[in-house]
Amino acid sequence: xxxxxxxxxxxxxxxxxxxxxxxxxxxxxxxxxxxxxxxxxxxxxxxxxxxxxxxxxxxxxxxxxxxxxxxxxxxxxxxxxxxxxxxxxxxxxxxxxxxxxxxxxxxxxxxxxxxxxxxxxxxxxxxxxxxxxxxxxxxxxxxxxxxxxxxxxxxxxxxxxxxxxxxxxxxxxxxxxxxxxxxxxxxxxxxxxxxxxxxxxxxxxxxxxxxxxxxxxxxxxxxxxxxxxxxxxxxxxxxxxxxxxxxxxxxxxxxxxxxxxxxxxxxxxxxxxxxxxxxxxxxxxxxxxxxxxxxxxxxxxxxxxxxxxxxxxxxxxxxxxxxxxxxxxxxxxxxxxxxxxxxxxxxxxxxxxxxxxxxxxxxxxxxxxxxxxxxxxxx
Amino acid sequence: xxxxxxxxxxxxxxxxxxxxxxxxxxxxxxxxxxxxxxxxxxxxxxxxxxxxxxxxxxxxxxxxxxxxxxxxxxxxxxxxxxxxxxxxxxxxxxxxxxxxxxxxxxxxxxxxxxxxxxxxxxxxxxxxxxxxxxxxxxxxxxxxxxxxxxxxxxxxxxxxxxxxxxxxxxxxxxxxxxxxxxxxxxxxxxxxxxxxxxx
Numbered sequence: 001x002x003x004x005x006x007x008x009x010x011x012x013x014x015x016x017x018x019x020x021x022x023x024x025x026x027x028x029x030x031x032x033x034x035x036x037x038x039x040x041x042x043x044x045x046x047x048x049x050x051x052x053x054x055x056x057x058x059x060x061x062x063x064x065x066x067x068x069x070x071x072x073x074x075x076x077x078x079x080x081x082x083x084x085x086x087x088x089x090x091x092x093x094x095x096x097x098x099x100x101x102x103x104x105x106x107x108x109x110x111x112x113x114x115x116x117x118x119x120x121x122x123x124x125x126x127x128x129x130x131x132x133x134x135x136x137x138x139x140x141x142x143x144x145x146x147x148x149x150x151x152x153x154x155x156x157x158x159x160x161x162x163x164x165x166x167x168x169x170x171x172x173x174x175x176x177x178x179x180x181x182x183x184x185x186x187x188x189x190x191x192x193x194x195x196x197x198x199x200x201x202x203x204x205x206x207x208x209x210x211x212x213x214x215x216x217x218x219x220x221x222x223x224x225x226x227x228x229x230x231x232x233x234x235x236x237x238x239x240x241x242x243x244x245x246x247x248x249x250x251x252x253x254x255x256x257x258x259x260x261x262x263x264x265x266x267x268x269x270x271x272x273x274x275x276x277x278x279x280x281x282x283x284x285x286x287x288x289x290x291x292x293x294x295x296x297x298x299x300x301x302x303x304x305x306x307x308x309x310x311x312x313x314x315x316x317x318x319x320x321x322x323x324x325x326x327x328x329x330x331x332x333x334x335x336x337x338x339x340x341x342x343x344x345x346x347x348x349x350x351x352x353x354x355x356x357x358x359x360x361x362x363x364x365x366x367x368x369x370x371x372x373x374x375x376x377x378x379x
Numbered sequence: 380x381x382x383x384x385x386x387x388x389x390x391x392x393x394x395x396x397x398x399x400x401x402x403x404x405x406x407x408x409x410x411x412x413x414x415x416x417x418x419x420x421x422x423x424x425x426x427x428x429x430x431x432x433x434x435x436x437x438x439x440x441x442x443x444x445x446x447x448x449x450x451x452x453x454x455x456x457x458x459x460x461x462x463x464x465x466x467x468x469x470x471x472x473x474x475x476x477x478x479x480x481x482x483x484x485x486x487x488x489x490x491x492x493x494x495x496x497x498x499x500x501x502x503x504x505x506x507x508x509x510x511x512x513x514x515x516x517x518x519x520x521x522x523x524x525x526x527x528x529x530x531x532x533x534x535x536x537x538x539x540x541x542x543x544x545x546x547x548x549x550x551x552x553x554x555x556x557x558x559x560x561x562x563x564x565x566x567x568x569x570x571x572x573x574x575x576x577x578x
Contacts, residue, residue, distance in 0.1 A: 145563045146563040146564060146566075146567040148563070148564075149563065149564035149567070153525055156525050157525060157529075159492060160490060160491050160492055160525070160526070161491070163491035163492045164491035167491065183497060183533075184489055184491075184496060184497060184529070184533055186536065187489070187529050187532045187533045187536070188529060190532055191525065191528065191529055191532070
């Protein structure tokens with residue numbers, strides 16, 4: 001799929017802008033602070049109903065305006081769809097598909113699909129385990145939309161169970177209280193293990209598919225610098241279990257083993273919410289050992305691998321995603337720029353941003369837009 | 380802010396479920412402008428519902444007498460009990476006219492976040508009803524959300540030693556709808572709970 005036309009109203013710095021887009025590579029070039037990233041951020045918002053830069057929607061609306069509108073005409077093969085999102089901070093967003101307003105915003109999900117790489121992604125390598133779990137879970141949900149429900153259920157069981165454990169821990173410490181509360185812990189264990197096993201099975205499956213692709217992407221970006229390996233680090237030993245049923249048993253066993261400690265600490269210590277993805281460079285973990293440049297390449301390799309994986313899923317999964325590379329070239333030397341350009345050239349649609357023309361590799365043909373002071377002009 | 384009693388009324392209305400501050404204000408002004416007789420009737424109904432309506436001593440459903448209509452009805456099968464969360468769920472099941480057994484209203488679902496544990500629900504009363512062996516099937520009709528499922532699992536584990544037949548309502552596709560309009564979660568559940576077609 002590709003975005004054939006993007007129009008924004010009161011989005012970030014733009015009062016109004018119309019950007020006709022072609023398949024293939026498109027570069028947005030302009031000095032910092034002129035609004036390049038805002039354009040790709042808008043495309044990303046249509047894909048995820050969230051921004052990759054901020055957690056709340058308020059900064060997305062232009063100063064002084066009440067709401068922002070992102071509108072895109074999307075081409076899936078011969079089919080054209082018009083998607084519109086009205087962003088109302090503090091209130092529910094509104095969506096329209098092909099001018100019909102009988103849709104919920106979440107119905108928009110899946111029409112625009114993106115893989116976005118931005119400077120913030122460095123935290124995939126250097127940041128907390130939570131960053132890597134979110135990376136995995138977002139990809140899992142993109143490949144199997146049903147998993148959004150599983151993730152929600154899991155989060156909710158976890159909150160229920162933690163509340164129960166916390167009140168039990170409090171009662172123990174201060175004496176008295178209602179010890180009988182713990183009679184329901186077995187029930188929450190079962191539900192935690194069931195949803196947890198489903199999420200875990202999907203993550204393991206994803207990591208297995210992602211590893212060779214990440215290694216390949218890293219080798220292309222930094223020849224001879226690898227190999228890279230992805231190792232899923234569960235909070236409890238899974239002993240080679242892969243299926244939902246096996247993982248359910250693993251989690252139930254681990255919960256039983258951790259119960260005493262969980263009651264003492266008043267928090268759930270077992271489950272996918274405590275897991276991590278170990279990113280290895282050679283034999284060492286990338287976090288703490290890799291240089292800034294290596295970490296950068298690693299994060300980029302993870303995104304490129306996601307892109308390849310979704311492309312390989314093909315039409316079944318909703319068509320080829322749009323690859324967005326925000327401000328990626330400035331950090332790479334000339335040789336790596338050219339390699340990256342080669343790598344992404346065959347994509348159905350690739351949107352890149354760069355501060356100066358020289359940053360954009362010569363090998364990257366395609367359309368070029370100059371972004372300056374809220375104006376977007378094709379060169 | 381309005382003055383005195385008007386604001387009091389708005390505040391009280393705003394505490395009702397599903398009524399936000401704007402709706403509360405609208406209802407309050409509707410009452411102010413309404414015919415005094417209508418308002419008195421409403422006030423009377425409110426006072427009376429609290430005075431007259433009781434909860435059935437057996438199943439916990441709302442009742443006018445000691446027992447509710449279902450528990451008083453000798454034609455209802457005493458061997459089957461359908462467990463629901465709220466009295467309004469009884470009404471929902473009754474509307475189907477498919478169920479000829481009796482009910483048990485728990486008064487909610489297990490939810491540590493809301494401070495509701497098994498002791499806060501009418502579970503002890505349910506176990507007491509099961510003790511004499513009249514009941515042979517327990518239908519768990521708690522809500523198909525996380526707390527409802529957890530409550531159902533808890534009950535199933537509690538009554539397991541009694542050797543009853545314990546069933547759970549199926550979840551899946553709405554009847555008369557189109558498959559394409561079902562959300563992924565519902566459709567996924569329906570796939571999981573698919574059954575053999577006997578022909």
